[in-house]
Amino acid sequence: MKDNKFYWAAIVVVAAIGTLLFVNRSGEPVEPAVVAEPPAEQAQPPVAVSEPMTAARPTPAATQTKPAQTATNVSENAGDISFDERLTAMQERRPNQHFDPVAVEAAMKRQTAWATAEEVPEELPLQPEEFTDGRQFIELDSLKIETLMPGDAVKVTIDETGADYSVTVDRIEKHDYNSISWYGHIEGADGQNYSVSFTRGEKLTVGGLDTPEGHYVLQAHGNNGWLASSALLFKIDPNVDDAIYPHEVEQQVNHDDHSH
Template sequence: MPLHHKAALACAAILCTVASIGWLLASGTQTTDNQTASVKADSPTASTQPGNAVTGPADTAAAQTGKPKQDDEKTLQLLMQPDPNPYYATFGDRLQEVIARRDGQIVDPKRLWAALQEKAAWKPLAGSPDQLPLTAEQRSDGREFISIDPLKIESLVPGDHLEVPIAQANQTYNVVIDHVRSTDGQSMTWSGHIEELPQDNQVTITRGNGLIIGGITTPQGLYALQAHGNQGWIAASTTLFKGGDKHIEVPSSQGDAANDDHPVGH
């Protein structure tokens, strides 16, 4: 089959997948049997195989949603962009996986794409946000206040690389995401490791119900993360527990590898 025909079939399949969640196309659009992302334990990504071509997908989308044809074509082009993760052929493949993890809830491809372009997990804030439930003493105990985009965390898939800046350690760590787990469809946990360091230097981030919590084990010590919405803090365990030594358990991604939805080999 000519290459341009294959590309056309792939475009049509991805457009139909987006249609099935009601974001781009209204109900009634003709779809193929393999729209739903299928996550396999032996594969880092859910792939959609090309189905039967749909005649004039951009025209159909425009007619059913009232959106200009050019907007639909731009979205289609965005979905076909090469993904930075070698385990995912296109950005559309990543989008399908995020949709599957959300139990079919709507995801804005443009916002997800913008979040994907950010290299760092969060950015520093000059002061302590009023919305954080902290005492006056906690606001001045040395913890670092940060701005975090929850969609950046949600965009992560196995094999992704993420910059984790920690001012208290005077370091920016490069983290590789190893596993993504969803237990109840509401909360999700990303587990990874710091590159070029032993595997016991782990990173775990959990998001659910508007709250993000995490633990980062480094050669300099353990750091805790907490965010409400898009604002939060990160602090060394010694900052949080000045009254004495306390043990903090950070879940290991290795022990849960057999239960993960999306394992990646190294």
């Protein structure tokens, strides 16, 4: 009896174990459950971080600075004109005349266009009374005038006003009748510019100078000449052109020479 109980107990245990170990609902053996573990992390390539698009800027090796460009006007700065350039310009204006470089260089250093004559030049074509009418007789530095270029300044003296004036040359013009004009100005203390002109032919020089004290006329034959105010020389008619032209004066002088 005791053996039968043992026999049935063994059967129950075996059946329970078989059920647990070998059978599932599908009738296939049950394998131990495998707990899924997360896969090992794989090294990922770095992800590019999106940034606002900007133009590629290469690393500058050195900052390059452009030199400032300045424009230089030779006509406004006579100091930029070399001696050779000045001599060439003079020769081009007077192709039939030779200028001695040594004499030209010396004339360039002189500061005045004329000086008051120590003696009255009696060879000037004037009427007897005109030698004593109060005009200023001068020794003209004609070579000094020939050397002048735009931007140059030259001093002129007028005895009647007792003043020295600085004439700045603005431009030069060569005329068809072999005469050359230098146009410039005097800057007055009142802030105004007063026009000045000198015109030279082969031998004759004429000029007109506006000053704060009035208008003055110049005439020279060679280096001998005179300077006088318009008030002394003329009774001015506003309807008459009182401009002086070198060729007209030369024609008058030649006529006077032939008439004697």
